[in-house]
Amino acid sequence: MKTLADLRAVKEKAKQEMAMREQSAKYRISVAMGTCGIAAGARNVMSAILDEISKRGIQDAAVSQTGCLGCCDQEPLVQVTGADNNTITYSKVSPETARQIIADHVQAGRVVSEHVFNMG
Amino acid sequence: MRELALNILDIVMNSVEAGASRIIVAIDERASANRLCVRIRDNGRGMNEEMVQRVLDPFVTTRTTRSVGMGLSMLRQIARQCGGDLTIRSQPGRGTLVTTMFQLDSLNRPPIGDMAESIVNLILGSLDVHFFYAHKTDAGSFTFDSFWLFGRMAERNCQIVEMTSPAKKYIKEKLKSIASKAIGSA
Numbered sequence: 582m583k584t585l586a587d588l589r590a591v592k593e594k595a596k597q598e599m600a601m602r603e604q605s606a607k608y609r610i611s612v613a614m615g616t617c618g619i620a621a622g623a624r625n626v627m628s629a630i631l632d633e634i635s636k637r638g639i640q641d642a643a644v645s646q647t648g649c650l651g652c653c654d655q656e657p658l659v660q661v662t663g664a665d666n667n668t669i670t671y672s673k674v675s676p677e678t679a680r681q682i683i684a685d686h687v688q689a690g691r692v693v694s695e696h697v698f699n700m701g
Numbered sequence: 702m703r704e705l706a707l708n709i710l711d712i713v714m715n716s717v718e719a720g721a722s723r724i725i726v727a728i729d730e731r732a733s734a735n736r737l738c739v740r741i742r743d744n745g746r747g748m749n750e751e752m753v754q755r756v757l758d759p760f761v762t763t764r765t766t767r768s769v770g771m772g773l774s775m776l777r778q779i780a781r782q783c784g785g786d787l788t789i790r791s792q793p794g795r796g797t798l799v800t801t802m803f804q805l806d807s808l809n810r811p812p813i814g815d816m817a818e819s820i821v822n823l824i825l826g827s828l829d830v831h832f833f834y835a836h837k838t839d840a841g842s843f844t845f846d847s848f849w850l851f852g853r854m855a856e857r858n859c860q861i862v863e864m865t866s867p868a869k870k871y872i873k874e875k876l877k878s879i880a881s882k883a884i885g886s887a
Contacts, residue, residue, distance in 0.1 A: 588848045595851040595861070596829065612826065616772040619711045620702055627822045631865040640860065646826030648718050 607641040608687045613658040615649030621656035622675070629676035630659070633683040642687050655698055661686055672698030704814020705739065708779070710823060711772040712741050712799055717827050719745030721796065726820065727835040728813070730805065737785075737803040737810070744796040753789050776801055783807035817872035821865055824850060828861065834872075841879040845872055 612618070612627045627646065634642055650658050655672035659679060662668045669692055671682060678696050685691045702708050709726060716724045721743035729738040748756065759774040777787035784804035791797040803810050820834050824847045832847040849871075850864050857863070 588852055591855045592831075592848055592851045595854055614710070614714050614826065616711050616775070619707050619714075624707060624710060624818055624822055627826060628818055628865075631822070631825055631862050635860070635862040635865055638860075644826060644862070645828075646714070646717070646822075648714060 605641065606643040607664050609662040610642055610644045610687065611660045612646050613650045613656060614646040617649055617653035618656045618658065623657040625676045626657045626659060626674050626679045629679040630683060633680045637683065637688055639688055658698070670698045671696045703811060705811050706814035706816045706819040708776045709739060709741065710819040712776060713823055715772065716741065716743035716745050716797065717830060719743060719797065721745035721830060723831045725833045730838045732805060733839050735805045737805045739801045741799045742796065747793045747795050747797055748791040749793050753791050756789070779811065782809040816876065817869040820845065820872060821868045825861065825865060836876060836879065838879045843875040843879050
């Protein structure tokens with residue numbers, strides 16, 4: 582049984598690792614999780630992304646969630662930011678599309694052009 | 702939204718956006734008292750009295766603030782349709798407590814739904830927030846701390862995303878073991 586102090590230490594260590602990973606991550610993936618996104622299915626999109634990254638053993642991707650991006654009719658929205666800080670926004674993302682984004686864009690570096698949304 | 706777990710995810714996202722570093726989700730499901738209570742407490746930036754009034758008005762809030770919108774008024778409406786209500790207590794700089802009550806056997810009450818999905822996704826998407834989830838029923842209680850994930854991750858020496866499905870499975874099993882026998886329960 583671990584003490585609370587042990588757990589704190591573990592968490593701190595994990596946090597540092599996470600911060601390092603975040604900095605060195607080749608891709609940052611952000612799922613819009615506002616009311617509109619959630620109502621459109623963002624939770625399952627998030628689950629699919631986490632599952633696919635885990636299954637593929639992708640090491641250089643960091644996942645996070647954000648609020649409403651202001652394009653509620655296009656939800657669920659997923660943004661993928663590369664090391665060059667160039668962000669691609671995908672709209673009306675289904676869990677299947679999300680898996681494709683991880684496989685094609687995040688792992689193979691090919692943008693899934695048929696689902697790209699231009700935020701203007 | 703078809704399940705309360707999605708509404709809960711939505712309200713917790715307000716806490717995340719309010720800069721909370723600690724968020725507690727407590728569900729109390731009492732068939733004996735015919736009551737379902739969901740409390741979401743955070744240590745985020747909080748709101749003054751005027752703001753608390755405004756966040757419950759769907760037409761004022763959606764266009765004026767980004768941190769809060771339709772979510773709270775929608776959940777309040779569901780609660781009221783189920784013989785309950787939603788109340789907010791908040792203090793600027795201290796945090797916010799959102800309490801939602803439902804009559805457990807109300808025919809209008811959506812199922813609780815998949816809390817494991819909501820909680821684990823929240824943790825994975827906001828790694829710097831400390832989450833605590835407590836679920837009580839007449840049959841028992843279960844608590845989950847986001848430390849659990851970090852502890853297991855260290856033990857297995859794996860990536861945090863690899864903890865997603867073990868964590869979801871663990872929460873689902875624990876919730877099943879305390880599942881209320883009430884009709885219409887999740």
